[in-house]
Amino acid sequence: MNSNFDQENPFTVPDGYFEDFAAKMASMTQMSMPSMPWYRKPKLWIAIAAAVSGVIIGTRLLMPTEISTQVAAMQPTVEESYILNQIDESNLVSYSYNAEEAATSAE
Amino acid sequence: MKEFNEAEVLAKLSNPKHRNTAFGRVVQEYQQPIYWHIRKMVLNHEDANDVMQTTFMKAWNAIDSFRGESKISTWLFRIAVNETITFLNSQKMRNSYSTDDLDSSMAQNLEADPYFSGDEAQLRFQKAILTLPDKQRLVFNMKYFDELKYEEMEQILGTSVGALKASYHHAVKKIEAYLLSNI
Numbered sequence: 001m002n003s004n005f006d007q008e009n010p011f012t013v014p015d016g017y018f019e020d021f022a023a024k025m026a027s028m029t030q031m032s033m034p035s036m037p038w039y040r041k042p043k044l045w046i047a048i049a050a051a052v053s054g055v056i057i058g059t060r061l062l063m064p065t066e067i068s069t070q071v072a073a074m075q076p077t078v079e080e081s082y083i084l085n086q087i088d089e090s091n092l093v094s095y096s097y098n099a100e101e102a103a104t105s106a107e
Numbered sequence: 108m109k110e111f112n113e114a115e116v117l118a119k120l121s122n123p124k125h126r127n128t129a130f131g132r133v134v135q136e137y138q139q140p141i142y143w144h145i146r147k148m149v150l151n152h153e154d155a156n157d158v159m160q161t162t163f164m165k166a167w168n169a170i171d172s173f174r175g176e177s178k179i180s181t182w183l184f185r186i187a188v189n190e191t192i193t194f195l196n197s198q199k200m201r202n203s204y205s206t207d208d209l210d211s212s213m214a215q216n217l218e219a220d221p222y223f224s225g226d227e228a229q230l231r232f233q234k235a236i237l238t239l240p241d242k243q244r245l246v247f248n249m250k251y252f253d254e255l256k257y258e259e260m261e262q263i264l265g266t267s268v269g270a271l272k273a274s275y276h277h278a279v280k281k282i283e284a285y286l287l288s289n290i
Contacts, residue, residue, distance in 0.1 A: 007254075008229075009143065009252075010224055010226075010233070011146050011147070011150075011222060012223070012224050013152060013222060014152070014222070018139060021134075021138055021159070022131065022134050024160075025131070025160075026131050026134075028164065028167075029127055029130055029167050030127060
């Protein structure tokens, strides 16, 4: 095919086209800075670090509160403490035993 | 002008201070091969200008993602190929053209194009090339006019050398058949 058709370029461009294009591109790139990929944006990394720290600190702060609430719920009230102090420990044990036995015989 | 030093330009591109100047150097070095590649696909000068502008602006915006894994020219050609195919597809969609309609419309425009200086034989040759599917036309132009090596084309198009050789061979056969039947 090369013998029939040389590779001479049959297309042309307006005079000075490439010089003008290079100048136009130079002014366009002056006006717009390239957009950085997400992994190269320092602000994004700061935001991610802040979010992760927030989650960790939040978890730490919430956990003891929750546990102390549970522990507090297990503590006897003033009235319960008073009653418990009035009862002898051996009576309390036999009370528990009798209560269990009554429950078993009822079944 | 100083010879284009790829490593030096790459180093400057990664430095915000010198980035603009370095990119200007890239434009000067590659605008002509990129333009002629696009022009032979879209044929019309105005369209080629638009596609080339988009190509370089996309390259500029993605400069931070370019890590020099391929040559700058390969990277630019890859963007240009994608932009050209996108442009041709959008032309078909916008004008509700079938591929054949678009090809005949492009051939007619070529005849009236003030920036086409080819003789009768060259016009017939361009019409023959237009009968190829876009991807095959791309392969043919890259090999025949841009004189790229198959290995370079493989990197740009992501197609194996074997498939590219087969595609080029089929393209040549189709063009020859067209020319023989349209003497």
